[in-house]
Amino acid sequence: MADEQSKDTPEQAAFRQKAKAWIADNQPAEPPVRLPLTPLEIMTEEQLAYLQAWQKAAYDAGLVGCDYPVEVGGGGMTDCQRVANEEMMRARTPYMPNVIGLGMAAPTVFYHGQEELKQRLLPRLFSGEDIWCQGFSEPGAGSDLASVQTFAERKGDKWVINGHKVWTSLAHFAEWMIILLRTDRSVKHDGLSYFVVPIRSALGKGVTVRPLIKITGETGFNEVIFEDLEVDDTFRLDELGKGWQVAMTTLLHERGAGELVTPRSGGMSNKSSHNTSAAALIKLARATARNGATAADDPLLRDRIMQQVIREAGMAGNQRRSRVTALQDNPMRLPLQNKLLMSEIAQDTAGLAMDIEGAASSLYLADPNAPDGGQWPMAYMNSFGFTIAAGTSEVQRNILGERVLGMAKSK
Amino acid sequence: MSQPDDFGFTEEAALLKSSAQKFFSEHFTADKLHALVAADPSPDRAPTVQWDQALWQQMVDLGWSLLAVPEEQGGVGMPLVGVAGLVEELGKAGFPCPLLATLSASYVLAACGDAGHSALEDIAAGETATLALTNASGSWSPADTGVTASDGRLDGTAYFVQDAGKVSRLLVCARSQQGLDLYWVAANAPGLEVHQDAIVDLTRDQAHVVFKGVEAQWVGGAAESVMDAAFPAIWTLHAADMVGAGEWQLQTTVEYANQRQQFDHPLGFFQAVKHPLVNVMIAIDQAKSLVYNAACAVDCEPGKAAQAAHMAQASASDMAAFASSRSVQCHGGIGFTWECFVHLFFKRQKHSEMLWGDAAWHRARLAEILIDAAA
Numbered sequence: 001m002a003d004e005q006s007k008d009t010p011e012q013a014a015f016r017q018k019a020k021a022w023i024a025d026n027q028p029a030e031p032p033v034r035l036p037l038t039p040l041e042i043m044t045e046e047q048l049a050y051l052q053a054w055q056k057a058a059y060d061a062g063l064v065g066c067d068y069p070v071e072v073g074g075g076g077m078t079d080c081q082r083v084a085n086e087e088m089m090r091a092r093t094p095y096m097p098n099v100i101g102l103g104m105a106a107p108t109v110f111y112h113g114q115e116e117l118k119q120r121l122l123p124r125l126f127s128g129e130d131i132w133c134q135g136f137s138e139p140g141a142g143s144d145l146a147s148v149q150t151f152a153e154r155k156g157d158k159w160v161i162n163g164h165k166v167w168t169s170l171a172h173f174a175e176w177m178i179i180l181l182r183t184d185r186s187v188k189h190d191g192l193s194y195f196v197v198p199i200r201s202a203l204g205k206g207v208t209v210r211p212l213i214k215i216t217g218e219t220g221f222n223e224v225i226f227e228d229l230e231v232d233d234t235f236r237l238d239e240l241g242k243g244w245q246v247a248m249t250t251l252l253h254e255r256g257a258g259e260l261v262t263p264r265s266g267g268m269s270n271k272s273s274h275n276t277s278a279a280a281l282i283k284l285a286r287a288t289a290r291n292g293a294t295a296a297d298d299p300l301l302r303d304r305i306m307q308q309v310i311r312e313a314g315m316a317g318n319q320r321r322s323r324v325t326a327l328q329d330n331p332m333r334l335p336l337q338n339k340l341l342m343s344e345i346a347q348d349t350a351g352l353a354m355d356i357e358g359a360a361s362s363l364y365l366a367d368p369n370a371p372d373g374g375q376w377p378m379a380y381m382n383s384f385g386f387t388i389a390a391g392t393s394e395v396q397r398n399i400l401g402e403r404v405l406g407m408a409k410s411k
Numbered sequence: 412m413s414q415p416d417d418f419g420f421t422e423e424a425a426l427l428k429s430s431a432q433k434f435f436s437e438h439f440t441a442d443k444l445h446a447l448v449a450a451d452p453s454p455d456r457a458p459t460v461q462w463d464q465a466l467w468q469q470m471v472d473l474g475w476s477l478l479a480v481p482e483e484q485g486g487v488g489m490p491l492v493g494v495a496g497l498v499e500e501l502g503k504a505g506f507p508c509p510l511l512a513t514l515s516a517s518y519v520l521a522a523c524g525d526a527g528h529s530a531l532e533d534i535a536a537g538e539t540a541t542l543a544l545t546n547a548s549g550s551w552s553p554a555d556t557g558v559t560a561s562d563g564r565l566d567g568t569a570y571f572v573q574d575a576g577k578v579s580r581l582l583v584c585a586r587s588q589q590g591l592d593l594y595w596v597a598a599n600a601p602g603l604e605v606h607q608d609a610i611v612d613l614t615r616d617q618a619h620v621v622f623k624g625v626e627a628q629w630v631g632g633a634a635e636s637v638m639d640a641a642f643p644a645i646w647t648l649h650a651a652d653m654v655g656a657g658e659w660q661l662q663t664t665v666e667y668a669n670q671r672q673q674f675d676h677p678l679g680f681f682q683a684v685k686h687p688l689v690n691v692m693i694a695i696d697q698a699k700s701l702v703y704n705a706a707c708a709v710d711c712e713p714g715k716a717a718q719a720a721h722m723a724q725a726s727a728s729d730m731a732a733f734a735s736s737r738s739v740q741c742h743g744g745i746g747f748t749w750e751c752f753v754h755l756f757f758k759r760q761k762h763s764e765m766l767w768g769d770a771a772w773h774r775a776r777l778a779e780i781l782i783d784a785a786a
Contacts (some may be wrong), residue, residue, distance in 0.1 A: 006415070215435050297776075306774035309781060310701070312721045317700025324417045326425035327496075327703060337693055362456055394639030397689045398682065405665045405688060 005209040008083070015066070015080045019087045028054050032292045036392040037276070037382060039099040040169040041220040045111050048173055052095035055128030058096070063088065064263045065102075065126035067331060068110060073123030078246050081261040088265035095266035099171060101132030105178045106251045109196065110260070112237035112246045121176065121196065126263075131323045135165040135179035135224060136247070145180070145319065146244060151225060152181040152356075158182075159236075161197065161206070161229040171209045174199045180247050183240055184310040192243030195235050202229055211311075216381045257335035276379050278308040278349055283358050284372060295356045305356075305387065308349050315341045334406045340396040343386035350380035418707040425492030432495045434473075435504035438466055441659070441752040444505050446589050448613040452749045458607035460576035460616045462507040467577075469765065476510060477535045479517035479644075484528055486517070486533030491644050492706040495651040499702070502655025505614045505746055509577040511652055512541035515645045516582045522595060522640040523631030528594040530630050535578060540595075543569035544584035544638070550766045553584045553591060553638045558622055560585035560592055563629060565622040573766070575605050575618035584634050591634035594627035601625070612762035613755060643713075643720035646767055649706040650720075650727035653763050654702055656756050657695045657730050660738040663753060664688060667742055678741065687737050694730035701726045718780045725773035731760035732770075 008016060031050045035042075042048050058064050064085040068074025096102060106125055109118055124130040141148040150163025163182060171177070177199050184191035199207055206229030211219040238246050244350050252258040282305060285296035318341070321327050322334040353376040354361035361377055363370035387393045401407045448461045450480040470476065478494050480486020494514060501510055516532055519542065520527035534540060547570050557565035563587050572581070575598070583594045596603065608617045631637055649669040667689055668679035678684045705719035735757045739746040746753050768776070 105635060150650055282785075285782070302778040302782060303774050306725070306777050306781070309777070310726050310774070311697065313704065313719075313722050314697030314701050314726060317704045318696055320416060320418070321696075321700045321703060324420050324703075326420060326428065327418075327699075331690070334696060337696065341693070385670055394682070394686070397686045400689045400692065401679065401685035405679070405685075405692065407665065407685050407688070408518075408677045410682050410685060 001025045008309070009078070010084050012077060012080055015062075015077060016058055016083050016087060019061075019063055019084050021093045022063070023087055023093060026057060026061065026153075027091060031094070035220070036220070037379065039095050039097050040385075041218055041382075042097060042170065048097055051094060052131075054094045054392070055096040055098060057091045058088070058263075058265065061374070063265075064096070064128075065106070065122070066263075067260060068106070068122065068126075072118045073109065073126050074126060079261075085261065085264040093265045096128060096263060097170075097173075098125065098128040098131050098160055100134050100178075101128075101130070101176075104134055104254050105132040105176070105196070106248045107258055107260045108178055108237065108246060108250045110187055111249050111307070112194065113196070114234060117196070117234060119184070123177075127300075131170055131177040132171045133168050133171040133174035133224075134250070134260075135168060135177045135197075136250075137167045138164055139166055143392055145247070146192065148180050148192065150179070150181055151184050151185075152193065152195065152231075154183075155230070157233045158230050159195070159233065161195075161226045161231065163226050165226075166212070167221055168209075168224050169221040171199060171224050172211060172219075172252045175201070176239075177224070178250065180243050183243075188371055189244040192247070193240050194237045194243040194246035195231060196237065197226075197229065197231050197235060199224070202335070206230065211243040214382075215233075215384065225313070230361050251391070254339075255336060256338045257332060264404045274351060276346060276353075276375070278305065280372075281305045281308060281349060281353055281356065284353055286339055288356055288358070288360075295358075308345070308352060308370055311345050315345060329374075330404055336396075336400055339386075339390060340393055340400070343383065344393060347380070347383035347387055349384050350376055353378055387405075414707050414711045417493050418703045419490055419710055420492050420496070420703065421490075424490070424496050427489075427493055428496035428500060430473075430548075431475075431500035432503075432589055432733065434470075435500060435506065438469075439463070439504050439506050440506070441663075441755065442593065444507075444614070444755055445752055448507060449749065456609075457582040458616065460607065461613070462577060466506075467508045470508065470510065471537055473508075475570045476513050476537070476539060476552060477517075479521070480481045480531045480535045481521055484531035486531065490706075490710040491647060492703060492710055495706040497700055498648045498651040498656075498697070499655040502652035502657075503659045503755055505656060505659070507540060507574075507577075507614045507616075509539040509574040509680070511648060512574045512578060514648055515641075516540035516542055516580075518644040519582055519593065519637060519712045520595075520630060522637045522781055526629065526631045527593075529578070530582070530628070533595075534556065539578040539579050540580040540582050541572055541574050541578045542584075543572045545569060545571040545573075549765075551772070552766045553634050556584045556586055556591070558583055558585040559589040559660060560594060560627070560629075563626060565594060565625045565627050566594065566638050568621050570619045571608075571766075572620050573618055574739075575620055576607055576616040581620065582630070583622070584629075584638070587641045590632060592629060593631040593634050595630045596627035597623055610762065612758045614759045615762060617762075636684050637640075639717070642767075643709050643716035645703065645776060646720040646724040646773070647702055647709060649763065649767050650698060650705070650723040651702045653727040653731040653760060654695060654699045656760055656763070657691070657698070657727075657734040660753065660760070661688065661691050662755075664738045664741050671743070678743075688741065691730075691734045692735050693731055697728045698727040700722075718777055721773040721777040721780070725770040725777065728764045728770035728773070731764045735760040 007159040066075035066077045066080040070076040183193040208225040288295040318334045365374040477486040482488040520531045530681040544553045546555045595714045602623040604621040605618045701723040705723040708715040738753045745751045
């Protein structure tokens with residue numbers, strides 16, 4: 001397999017040693033409860049507590065925020081987060097619960113926040129003690145993000161916020177939210193400003209969090225209502241009217257194309273985790289009776305399974321190739337495809353699994369006869385969250401067409 | 412042996428790729444290709460071999476035709492990953508020449524062991540070659556060859572022989588009493604007749620080759636296992652050629668979509684045009700990554716080479732079909748004409764798609780490895 005270690009700098013090599021040893025000694029015990037597919041579907045305090053304990057331990061061991069400066073709670077190292085991620089992924093440690101904090105809030109606060117704010121917020125973000133959520137989408141602003149209407153009105157050195165954010169994952173556990181607000185209604189993009197706002201401490205005092213129930217029947221995301229929430233001007237990131245530019249920092253990192261590598265961990269081997277890879281399709285097909293043989297003998301299903309295997313291998317190949325400068329003409333071309341590919345391949349794999357199951361794909365989680373515990377219909381429905389959230393697949397294709405292929409901006 | 416994370420794509424490989432890119436952009440742009448091969452649009456035109464031999468000689472002088480010949484036989488012995496980079500650029504230029512055929516023959520000869528050495532030395536000395544192993548029904552399985560061998564003489568007909576009108580040697584798969592063997596024969600040998608096929612693709616020539624008691628040099632037995640060893644490299648390079656051609660189709664079509672105005676906007680403004688072209692890019696990138704995956708597997712992990720190469724060619728063939736259809740469709744009315752260059756690459760890709768097994772065939776073989784063999 002890929003031999004990352006051969007390319008390590010001396011700093012990375014020493015760090016890798018340390019990380020490896022620590023993980024070997026501190027692999028967390030099996031979770032006491034069934035964990036959801038991703039951190040975005042954490043529903044209970046019990047699930048959260050298990051995952052928070054893991055993130056805190058990993059942070060204390062120096063595996064989270066490695067490349068951020070020490071002053072803001074980071075490790076002060078150079079390009080070591082990638083190494084930490086490789087080792088955590090290899091060891092299949094649990095995922096981290098503060099996924100929005102690490103992937104989006106941290107780089108945004110780091111690049112655009114005042115020094116004092118960074119020092120106050122980032123250490124508890126990295127440790128997972130403060131869970132973060134993201135307030136971008138609104139009932140009237142989805143793909144057209146720049147049309148957000150939630151308004152911040154200036155009142156002395158304070159701001160008063162009124163409005164309505166939706167699809168807010170983890171808001172029910174969040175201490176803080178990164179939020180895109182309108183501060184000027186006379187211009188579109190230039191009328192936006194970017195803030196961090198308290199959530200949990202402001203509940204009932206200007207903030208209401210209400211769960212939204214997803215297509216799967218799970219909760220996990222929310223709507224958040226602001227009614228005269230007062231926040232300090234020091235919670236503003238960057239200048240007034242620069243909200244759109246700050247939001248681009250967030251989105252770039254969300255899509256895996258940002259400067260700072262997001263701490264990543266995950267892929268537990270225990271029974272509570274799901275395997276939704278194309279390899280799982282082969283296993284499923286072998287176990288499914290069809291026409292006097294198994295689904296793995298059906299030529300059409302074989303062909304479709306191989307198509308998924310190939311797409312998955314191609315995506316992994318893209319990630320490998322994106323690190324070889326000589327094999328790409330445009331450095332954004334592969335990173336900007338990541339989110340689109342990952343979400344669409346997962347969706348098609350789950351959809352194909354249901355076709356393989358045939359009639360049994362009608363059986364859901366609570367049915368004892370459901371193949372693979374009913375995970376495939378669940379995964380299929382859930383997959384639409386990923387092809388819609390963080391810029392729909394249609395928006396992703398606009399971005400690729402415009403930023404990579406240089407085509408005119410679509411309306 | 413483990414695979415290097417960077418596919419083993421060294422500075423030397425990068426240099427070869429960028430110098431090939433420079434070579435073709437200086438000497439062989441699409442307008443030159445059109446002038447060279449598309450003078451006669453008549454669907455009834457007689458088959459001809461149209462190529463720029465002087466430019467090909469420059470490529471031979473640069474050493475490109477002997478890259479796959481091992482150093483021991485006077486070649487370069489370049490890892491496949493570097494050769495794939497060159498072939499990608501070749502596909503982007505659509506340059507008619509026997510490079511892909513000669514490289515493919517080199518991999519087969521290299522898998523022949525000692526008996527293949529003298530033929531490899533011929534290639535190192537500047538000879539060119541193509542493979543002749545397909546029967547009249549177009550089977551890619553060497554066991555189905557329509558050529559027989561007896562006492563070192565070949566009889567029968569090989570079909571779908573690529574670039575047969577440009578090469579000086581043929582590497583022939585023939586059935587003998589001992590089994591399946593490989594023979595090395597001069598293209599102008601007595602009793603050997605090259606009958607050019609009338610083909611759609613203007614950037615290649617293709618022939619059926621008739622052997623009537625042709626004296627030939629035996630270069631290897633057990634041809635099925637020899638071909639099994641060589642096929643992954645052949646499929647990978649073939650896919651690399653399609654990837655390069657696909658990139659030409661994408662860039663050319665995007666350029667047109669950015670410039671052509673309708674309804675007061677460039678075509679690319681409309682998502683009905685923009686999104687399919689993004690999908691073409693995604694298909695190209697998948698195929699390209701799989702090509703370098705496969706090349707690296709051939710170089711460093713031969714046990715994984717066949718499955719990786721099946722993935723690369725299945726992906727590249729589907730991409731070639733898709734990129735071709737979109738390149739013509741998105742060019743609109745002009746794309747339907749002979750004067751617009753897109754038809755050159757459209758036809759090359761439609762031809763490539765079927766060579767050495769189409770996408771469904773490769774997926775069926777992949778399924779045998781991943782579903783049946785692993786069961």
